Amino acid sequence: MKFAVTINEGPYQHQASDSAYLFCRAALEKGHEIRRVFFYNDGVNNASSLTEPPLDDRNIVARWSKLAEEHKLDLVVCVAAALRRGIRDENLASGFRISGLGQLVEAGIEADRLVTFGD
Amino acid sequence: MKFAVTINEGPYQHQASDSAYLFCRAALEKGHEIRRVFFYNDGVNNASSLTEPPLDDRNIVARWSKLAEEHKLDLVVCVAAALRRGIRDENLASGFRISGLGQLVEAGIEADRLVTFGD
Amino acid sequence: MLHIVNKSPAERNALESCLRVVQEGGAILLIEDAVYAATRGNAAENHLRDALSRFKVYALTPDLEARGMGDRVMAGVTTVDYGGFVDLVAEHKNCQSWL
Amino acid sequence: MLHIVNKSPAERNALESCLRVVQEGGAILLIEDAVYAATRGNAAENHLRDALSRFKVYALTPDLEARGMGDRVMAGVTTVDYGGFVDLVAEHKNCQSWL
């Protein structure tokens, strides 16, 4: 089945990004396809290449980059939300791309299920 | 009177930073001193030099920088919270400085009142 | 002391928790989405009316106006601007934000 | 359809709103801080017990365990891991997150 996922909160402050990541990994393990992960609202902060969590903590951004690389995930950051919050190409982590809100709508149309994670 | 202010949420997503800014401006207009503004939790995202809101919207980061310049405010970003969220010297807006959590405690000790703005 | 509440009483428990803790002589300032608690006909109205008999309750005018609620403030609630907010913090020995 | 709730019933109104909207045949999945709603002795227990007679209610085991609540799940609530979460989304025609 084709899933799409939206994340509306940034890393660490809320559990949303953690839950979405574990959901995506479980879906992939079950052989489902993740059509797209769309980062909206503060969710765009998950794409910052400059994050550096304490060594004994999980690295949320790096974990998304790795999952994207392994499974060719399409991680899309909303351009308008990103500009508001200071995420641009120059601090965009690997595996993410910046694009328009239409990508969220398109994901909703093309996927069988769209699941939202937020606050 | 000496005030200190803490901000725990990022720009735009929550009203916290707006409210804190208007509070600080009103306090300064009344002749009070703002001993320090401390950015903690997602509040550190208020210090990103890369934000670029739509032209018809307020520029929260630039507004803080300007207020700091005009009134010699001490805008302190918590280093640990900032590293977790991708705020570093390279994307730090003017007027902000990165320092330790001790600066919050010190502000609490030295100020007559500490007001927290958050979610 | 001054208790600052910023959440809608219909969405979160912050105002309710605050009201159970405030002592005689305390004051409550409603800002941001908490200003809805100070409007006529809202579900927390009786709750707040009860509080008004024991404490001073303030609501921030700019937040009321932003939400189109400036003309619906309950009798007994005092409206203040940001300058008034600053005065309230200065007048009370300490403050707590019910985040 | 599947209703996903992630907030504690003591802090926010999300679960309560959800319960008023769920239709016969619907299912509710409690994740993150919402798992507290599925634990014995919590203030929303009767609320949820009532729901259990009408809908299937699930709670996410990793979130229960993180919070030290794995051994306190109310009878009638089905616990699932992330794989089960995925299955629930797949099995239902659509889903809504009560943020």
Next chain:
Amino acid sequence: MSEGTVKKFMFVNRKAPYGTIYALESLEVVLITAAFDQDVSLVFMDDGIFQLKKGQQTKGIENKNFSPTYRALDGYDIEKLYVEAEALAARGLTEDDLLVDVTVMSRVELGKLMDEMDVVLSF
């Protein structure tokens, strides 16, 4: 690929404006979804009905008043606006207090409508 596909999208708005950005960023998705020629429904429940309150004046908080956009939805052929009856009553509001024409529904009716959707989005 998605050429020609029309899905039923519902946007569930449960949060007050200005305290958080969700109402505004939800509205932006609504407009884009309509531009994709999808079947769009908006639901205002709980504090979400405050988004439609008449008379919003944001000068004092130095923020943008985005409530006029709800009036413009009509121009994008977005006409399915549903408001929860119980939420209106619990806030001392009536339809006259709202910026736009809406269909007032009970929670139960809204629940039935939600069940029929293909995609439900909530911010």
Next chain:
Amino acid sequence: MSEGTVKKFMFVNRKAPYGTIYALESLEVVLITAAFDQDVSLVFMDDGIFQLKKGQQTKGIENKNFSPTYRALDGYDIEKLYVEAEALAARGLTEDDLLVDVTVMSRVELGKLMDEMDVVLSF
């Protein structure tokens, strides 16, 4: 300047752990405040009491279990831990369910204590 000044700091914890970061980042301020030799009180109200629940196992959410830190507070001479009696009861918990020794107080008593503080912090 602040040399020698000892203020009464109170940290009001009202949020559950893991769903948000507030509990963890509050704890970090607590430790620093103690390092500044201030008079530190911790209050756990509402869902905040869940921070002290025994048996937290975070492997399944791949997050760090920071609850052992509450046990270490003693070593930093942080001994004033207050828990709201009503919050415990409303969650089906007793003192035995908590990781550390605490003083259980009614909301009214906590309110009185709060009034006496110099600085109250809440995240």
